[in-house]
Amino acid sequence: MPPSHSRQRSPLQEFQLIDTLHRRYGRTGPRVVRGIGDDAAVVTALKGHEWVVTTDLVTEGVHFDLTTATCEEIGYKAAVANLSDIAAMGAKPDYLLVSMASPTSRTAADIERLYRGIMRACRPYGVELIGGDTSASLQGLFVNIVLIGSVPAGRALTRDGAQAGHLIYVTGTLGDSLAGLNLLSGRRSLKGSFGAMTRPDQGLVRRHLRPTPRLEIGYTLSTQRLATAAIDLSDGLSGDLRHVCAQSHVGADIDADALPISPALRGYAQRHRIDPLELALQGGEDYELLFTIAPRHRLTVERLGRETACKLSCIGIVRPHRSGVRLKDRSGRMRRLPLLSYRHFRPMPHPRRGGR
Amino acid sequence: MPPSHSRQRSPLQEFQLIDTLHRRYGRTGPRVVRGIGDDAAVVTALKGHEWVVTTDLVTEGVHFDLTTATCEEIGYKAAVANLSDIAAMGAKPDYLLVSMASPTSRTAADIERLYRGIMRACRPYGVELIGGDTSASLQGLFVNIVLIGSVPAGRALTRDGAQAGHLIYVTGTLGDSLAGLNLLSGRRSLKGSFGAMTRPDQGLVRRHLRPTPRLEIGYTLSTQRLATAAIDLSDGLSGDLRHVCAQSHVGADIDADALPISPALRGYAQRHRIDPLELALQGGEDYELLFTIAPRHRLTVERLGRETACKLSCIGIVRPHRSGVRLKDRSGRMRRLPLLSYRHFRPMPHPRRGGR
Secondary structure, three states: OOHHHHHHHOOHHHHHHHHHHHHHHHOOOOOOOOOOOOOOOEEOOOEEEEEEEEEEEEEOOOOOOOOOOHHHHHHHHHHHHHHHHHHHHHEEEEEEEEEEOOOOOOOOHHHHHHHHHHHHHHHHHHEEEEEEEEEEEOOEEEEEEEEEEEEEOOOOOOOOOOOOOOOOEEEEEOOOHHHHHHHHOOOOOOOOOOHHHHHHHHHHHHHHOOHHHHHHHHHHHHOOOEEEEEEOOOOHHHHHHHHHHHHHHHEEEEEHHHHHHHHHHHHHHHHHHHHHHHHHHHHOOOOEEEEEEEEHHHHHHHHHHOOOOOOOOEEEEEEEHHOOEEEEEOOOEEEEEOHHHHHHOOOOOOOOOOOO | OOOHHHOOOOEEEHHHHHHHHHHHHHHOOOEEOOOOOOOOOOEEEEEEEEEEEEEEEEOOOOOEEEOOOOOOHHHHHHHHHHHHHHHHOOOOOEEEEEEEEEEEOOOOHHHHHHHHHHHHHHHHOEEEEEEEEEEEEEOEEEEEEEEEEEEEOOOOOOOOOOOOOEOOOOEEOHHHHHHHHHHHHOOOOOOOHHHOOHHHHHHHHHHOOOOOOOOHHHHHHHHHOOEEEEEOOOOOOHHHHHHHHHHOOOOEEHHHHHHHOOOOHHHHHHHOOOOOOHHHEEEEEEEEOOEEEEHHHHHHHHHHHHOOOOOOEEEEEEHHHHOEEEEEEOOOEEEEEOOOOOOOOOOOOOOOOOOO
């Protein structure tokens, strides 16, 4: 199916966009030898460091929906997904590349808003835009982000270092983003402002649209050699914990009562007669970190939480592999942790009614 | 428009794909600390080197068409587009990340074929697959490739070093890829084998589907400090030369008679009554290199061409900026070089009849 002329962004438009981006975001620091506008970017390595590279592709209708989020919010969140991966490796983010395929229904202003959102998420961390690509799309908007970071050699936090007896921590609170998504999905358009929502509900929506990458805590956990394994919670605790267990060849016991649930989420769950525990286990896109530490580091880590004003909760303990991944429920009974996989941009598929 | 369940590749399928890729391509060398399967990849930097990073997004119906190319060929070519950018920087390619959004009409076997094509292009150069992302797409296949290479510090070939008096060279021959595309586009399906084509025409098609990235020559030009500027010819000589001129603030005189045109292209042009010069100026996706050198390096560069068995042609000379970009035609007349922009995956829009 050969595309019609009108479906293609002309090379001229592409060059104009590159020029605009170059002018706006191309003010690069001393480590960028060559930024946007050549065949490739050239950057210098930091002495004694390793490079950490991640990429994340988000697509319209699968990861986001332009009726519940603006272009700027979509850009912001796509960037956070990558920043959060860098945080989970205990690294600092340095460089950014953005590829985008957009249908003709999107204007140049939409594309610029997307970039604005991306840069708004990245700039506080000094990340520099060094390249990318643009293309037409026959249907739907596609945004691929690449983030390159650095970590002192040998210190990257991987998923395979957890050992039986280690403590399992998470940052922040869990499930807020999913509740925020559910609240947004109840509305047909963004035109209706937050006015009609309670303040705690607004907070949940904000957690969905503007999550915080846990870069400071991740970097401290790696450089101070505190964590033995780490992952970011993008697909939900239930699934992401399993990745750590599988790669570390261990099991885990999670304590339902210890899961950090925000007052806003409790209120939301009560009103909608949903079990907040289920939201906390299933909810993805919280972009909190899950990490394990040897018990001797407990006090250091808890002090770190206070110093960085980042809530840290010990939610369980690593077990030998044969134990599997279990949940101690509120009555003290152990059961297999249910695998509830999070689907991006879909409201909760099975709200359990009457639970609590 | 919320996506239906069936349109999404389930997380399980994604994990299986990652596992398969990990098994098949994840045998990484000593510089890869962590490859596929964690939050991000970790790689070590080469001492005394800078990093070169490029990304290229290709989309179905815009850059390729599954009726004229197989999944493996599309993967191969997408990889070459990136390898060629690395070649144009005078760097060596090291690491690869692949993001892909695919509609449900594509099977897992299709996706694996795409990867096979990508790896077939990359493996001869020792490039290692270190990460990527997969997603569903509502319509059309999207492939984004990131390539990370390295170059000795300070030696990268950029577009801005050309000076008046420098000689302009290109590798290989020009226009073959466009002729190959035209030949392919005449057929409705790939099912018809090459049998019906003459051997020279088969060669043109092969140049379109399996271009060669000029990595060896690019690396030599940079490390031996021979070239003053370089670009790869992905959008056609006419446009790409202008990028070098604009960024170097120079003009250029190109000699029509010096443009390297293959016997196969001459034959094709004669049969179709097209001017081969126009194909050579307009044809994109040849993935040859255009570079400039100071005249004192002329003999060294020509010896290099013989040693590497890579045809090198001096096609013109760099002029002061005020001269503009000109073409000396066969009658010796100077005229402004026409800007003929190449559109990927579109047969020649305006075949000039009766030309020659």
